Amino acid sequence: MFDQFDPADDKMLQVIDNNGKVIDKERMPQLSDDELLKLYRDMLFVRTLDFMIVSYQRQGRVYTYPPNYGQEAIGVAAGAVMRHDDWLVPAFRELGAYLAKGVTMKEIFMFNMGFEDGMRFTEANHVLPFSVPIASQLLHAAGIGYAVKYQKKDEVTIAFVGDGGTSEGDFHEALNFAGVWKVPVIFVVQNNQYAISVPVKMQTASLNMAIKSKAYGIQGLKVDGNDIFAMVAAFRYAHEYARREQQAVLIEAVTYRKGAHTTSDDPTKYRTTEEEKEWDRKDPLRRMKLFLEKKKLWSDAEEERITEEYKKEIDRQFMETEQSVKYPLEDAFRYMYAEMPQDLRDQQIEHEKFLQWKNGRK
Amino acid sequence: MKAMNIVNAINDALDIKLKEDKNIVVYGEDAGFEGGVFRVTEGLQKKYGAERVFDSPLAESGIAGTAVGMAVAGLRPVIEMQFCGFIYPAFNQIISHITRYHNRSRGRYRMPIVIRLPYGGGINALEHHSESMEAIFAHIPGLKVVVPSTPHDAKGLLISAIESDDPVLFLEPKRIYRAIKQEVSEEKFSVPIGKAKVLSQGTDVTVVAYGAMIREVQKAMVMAKEAGYSVELIDLRTIYPLDKETITASVKKTGRIIFVGEEPRSFGVGSEIMALANEEAFLHLEAPPKRVAAFDVIVPYPRGEHHYMITPEKIFYEIERTVKF
Numbered sequence: 004m005f006d007q008f009d010p011a012d013d014k015m016l017q018v019i020d021n022n023g024k025v026i027d028k029e030r031m032p033q034l035s036d037d038e039l040l041k042l043y044r045d046m047l048f049v050r051t052l053d054f055m056i057v058s059y060q061r062q063g064r065v066y067t068y069p070p071n072y073g074q075e076a077i078g079v080a081a082g083a084v085m086r087h088d089d090w091l092v093p094a095f096r097e098l099g100a101y102l103a104k105g106v107t108m109k110e111i112f113m114f115n116m117g118f119e120d121g122m123r124f125t126e127a128n129h130v131l132p133f134s135v136p137i138a139s140q141l142l143h144a145a146g147i148g149y150a151v152k153y154q155k156k157d158e159v160t161i162a163f164v165g166d167g168g169t170s171e172g173d174f175h176e177a178l179n180f181a182g183v184w185k186v187p188v189i190f191v192v193q194n195n196q197y198a199i200s201v202p203v204k205m206q207t208a209s210l211n212m213a214i215k216s217k218a219y220g221i222q223g224l225k226v227d228g229n230d231i232f233a234m235v236a237a238f239r240y241a242h243e244y245a246r247r248e249q250q251a252v253l254i255e256a257v258t259y260r261k262g263a264h265t266t267s268d269d270p271t272k273y274r275t276t277e278e279e280k281e282w283d284r285k286d287p288l289r290r291m292k293l294f295l296e297k298k299k300l301w302s303d304a305e306e307e308r309i310t311e312e313y314k315k316e317i318d319r320q321f322m323e324t325e326q327s328v329k330y331p332l333e334d335a336f337r338y339m340y341a342e343m344p345q346d347l348r349d350q351q352i353e354h355e356k357f358l359q360w361k362n363g364r365k
Numbered sequence: 366m367k368a369m370n371i372v373n374a375i376n377d378a379l380d381i382k383l384k385e386d387k388n389i390v391v392y393g394e395d396a397g398f399e400g401g402v403f404r405v406t407e408g409l410q411k412k413y414g415a416e417r418v419f420d421s422p423l424a425e426s427g428i429a430g431t432a433v434g435m436a437v438a439g440l441r442p443v444i445e446m447q448f449c450g451f452i453y454p455a456f457n458q459i460i461s462h463i464t465r466y467h468n469r470s471r472g473r474y475r476m477p478i479v480i481r482l483p484y485g486g487g488i489n490a491l492e493h494h495s496e497s498m499e500a501i502f503a504h505i506p507g508l509k510v511v512v513p514s515t516p517h518d519a520k521g522l523l524i525s526a527i528e529s530d531d532p533v534l535f536l537e538p539k540r541i542y543r544a545i546k547q548e549v550s551e552e553k554f555s556v557p558i559g560k561a562k563v564l565s566q567g568t569d570v571t572v573v574a575y576g577a578m579i580r581e582v583q584k585a586m587v588m589a590k591e592a593g594y595s596v597e598l599i600d601l602r603t604i605y606p607l608d609k610e611t612i613t614a615s616v617k618k619t620g621r622i623i624f625v626g627e628e629p630r631s632f633g634v635g636s637e638i639m640a641l642a643n644e645e646a647f648l649h650l651e652a653p654p655k656r657v658a659a660f661d662v663i664v665p666y667p668r669g670e671h672h673y674m675i676t677p678e679k680i681f682y683e684i685e686r687t688v689k690f
C-alpha cells in the first residue's frame with residue numbers, strides 16, 4: 004500500500020467517491036452489514052453529540068468547545084481499529100475514538116462543564132488526557148511506543164495532531180525519535196485545512212503532510228479523511244504494519260473542519276461559503292449514507308428515529324451530569340502532588356479561615 | 366482624545382509605530398489576516414501589508430527564534446504569543462538568546478524585540494489559558510517585563526517597549542481587555558518603563574498590584590474606606606526593572622505593605638516586593654509585609670477557578686488584618 008500511495012506523487016487513498024460509490028474495490032475493507040451499520044451509527048452518534056454540546060454551549064451550560072463537525076470519520080475509524088490495550092494519545096477533536104476506547108459521555112460533559120474530573124477516564128484503558136499545548140502530546144506517544152517495545156508488549160499507539168500542529172518543533176522531534184527507535188506508533192495528522200484562521204498553505208510548503216514522513220525514514224500515507232472506508236483501510240493496514248514491523252507511520256487524513264475552531268471562533272471572518280459548500284459534498288456522513296442507501300441498509304426514516312433516540316439519551320446523561328458535579332476547595336489542591344507538601348496544606352487551611360470570616364460577616 | 370479599551374489602545378500603539386518605522390514587523394499565530402484571536406492586531410495587515418503584519422506558522426519557538434534573526438539584521442519585531450500558556454516552546458529562545466544576545470555579542474547586537482503576551486485568569490478558559498507566570502520571566506536577567514492596567518498605560522507602555530532597544534515582555538491582562546474604556550489621546554505618547562504609579566494616596570497601608578488585580582484592589586478599597594482604613598495603591602506597571610523608589614517611599618510613609626497578585630504565591634513578584642520592603646524600609650514597618658496571591662496550584666478549570674482567583678473580600682480581609690496587626 005505504501006508503495007502505491009507514495010506521498011511524493013501526492014496520491015490519496017480513497018475508497019468511495021462523493022456519491023458513495025466504491026471506486027477502489029481492492030481496498031474496500033471487509034465489513035459485515037452489522038459492522039457497516041455500526042460505523043455509520045457511530046459517526047451519526049458523534050455528530051449528534053457534537054451538535055448537542057455546541058447547543059449546550061450556546062445555552063451557557065458548558066464552556067468553550069472545539070466541534071468535530073465534518074471530521075467524524077477519522078476518530079470513528081481509529082476507534083474501530085484500536086484494541087483494548089492499544090494506546091490513544093488525543094489532541095482534542097477525536098470524539099469517536101475516545102468513546103470507542105471507553106471514555107464516557109459524562110466525562111466529556113464534565114470536562115466541557117469545566118471540571119478536571121472529566122479527564123479521569125475511569126473506564127477507559129490506555130487513553131491519555133486531552134492535550135491543549137499543540138503537538139506536545141506526540142512526544143508522549145513516541146515515548147509510549149518506546150516503552151511498549153522495551154517491555155515487549157503487543158500494543159500500538161495512535162496519536163493525533165492537527166495540520167497546524169505539524170509546524171511545532173515537537174511534531175518533528177516526535178517523528179524523528181519514532182524513526183530512529185522504530186516504535187509502533189501511528190501519528191495521525193487531521194488536516195482540516197485550518198489552524199484557527201490560518202490556512203494550511205501558511206503552515207507548510209510541503210506537497211502534503213504525509214510526505215514529511217520521508218524526512219524521518221518512516222512510512223507515510225495520505226488518506227481521504229472524509230471517506231470512512233479509506234480511513235478504516237488505512238488504519239487497519241498501518242496498525243498491522245506498526246505491530247509486525249515495529250515501525251512508526253504517519254497518516255495524513257484530509258478533511259475539513261465544517262464548524263468553528265471553537266465556540267468562540269467565527270469562521271466567516273476567514274473563509275468563503277463557496278469553499279464550505281464544496282466540502283459539503285465531501286461530507287463523511289453524507290457519503291457513507293449514500294453508500295448504505297444503495298445497499299438498502301439505511302433510510303431517512305431510520306436516521307430520524309435513531310437520531311431522536313440519541314438526542315434523548317445524550318440529554319438525559321447531560322442533565323444527570325449537571326446535577327451531580329461539584330467542585331469543593333480541596334479539589335484544587337489534592338491532586339497537585341502524590342505527597343502533598345505541608346506548605347500547600349497550610350495554604351488551604353489559611354484560606355478556609357478566610358472563608359469562615361467571610362461567611363461570618365453575612 | 367478617543368474612548369478606547371485596552372485592545373483598541375494596543376492596536377493604536379502598533380498602528381502609530383508601524384506607520385512611523387518601516388523596520389517594525391508584527392507577527393504571530395492568527396495575528397495577520399484575522400487580527401489575532403483577541404482582535405488586537407485587527408486591520409493592521411490590511412493597512413501595512415502581509416509582509417509587515419503576518420500569520421506565522423503554529424510554532425512559538427519559531428516565532429521567537431526568527432525574531433532574534435530579524436533583530437540582528439536590523440528589524441524591530443513585535444511578536445505575539447497567543448496565550449500565556451503557550452509561550453513555553455519559545456522559552457528556550459527567550460532565555461538562551463533574546464535575553465543574552467546583547468551581552469554575548471558585547472553590545473554589538475541589540476534585541477529590540479517586544480513579546481506580547483495575553484495573560485491571567487478569570488475568563489472561564491480551558492487549561493493553559495489562565496496562568497500568571499510573570500515571575501518566571503522577571504527572573505531572567507536581560508528581560509524587561511511590563512504590564513499595563515489601563516488603556517492609557519497600555520498604549521504608552523507599548524510605545525516605550527517598541528522603542529526600547531532591549532527585549533520587553535509586554536503582558537496584556539486579557540480579563541480586562543474590554544472591561545475598561547478610557548479617553549486616550551490619539552497622538553503618540555509614551556509611558557516610561559520602570560515607573561510605577563501611585564493611583565491613590567493613603568496613610569495606613571500600601572497595596573502594590575498590577576494588571577487585572579488593580580480593579581479588584583479598588584473594589585476592596587471601597588470596603589476599606591467604609592471600615593475607616595486609608596489605603597495607598599501603587600500600580601506597578603513595570604515588574605522589571607522594579608520602581609524601588611516609589612514603593613520604598615510609600616512603605617516608609619504607611620508602615621505597612623501588601624502585595625496583591627494572581628500569580629502562585631511562592632517565589633513570585635510578591636516575594637520580591639516583600640524583600641524590598643524588608644531591605645529598604647525595615648525600621649518603618651509596623652506589620653509583617655503580606656502577600657495576597659494565588660495558591661501554589663495549577664489554575665483550576667472554570668468551575669473551580671473561583672477558589673483560586675483573588676477576590677475583593679480576600680484583599681479587604683488582609684488589609685484589615687495588616688492594619689490591625
Ligand SMILES: Cc1ncc(C[n+]2csc(CCOP(=O)(O)OP(=O)(O)O)c2C)c(N)n1
Nearest residue numbers: 096135136137165166167168197198199451
Ligand atoms: C503550543 C500551542 N500554541 C498555540 C495554541 C493555541 N491554539 C489552540 S488550537 C490552535 C490551532 C490548532 O490547529 P490545528 O493543529 O490545525 O488543529 P485543529 O484545531 O484544526 O484541529 C491554536 C493555535 C495551543 N493550544 N498550543
Ligand SMILES: [Mg+2]
Nearest residue numbers: 165166197198
Ligand atoms: Mg487544523
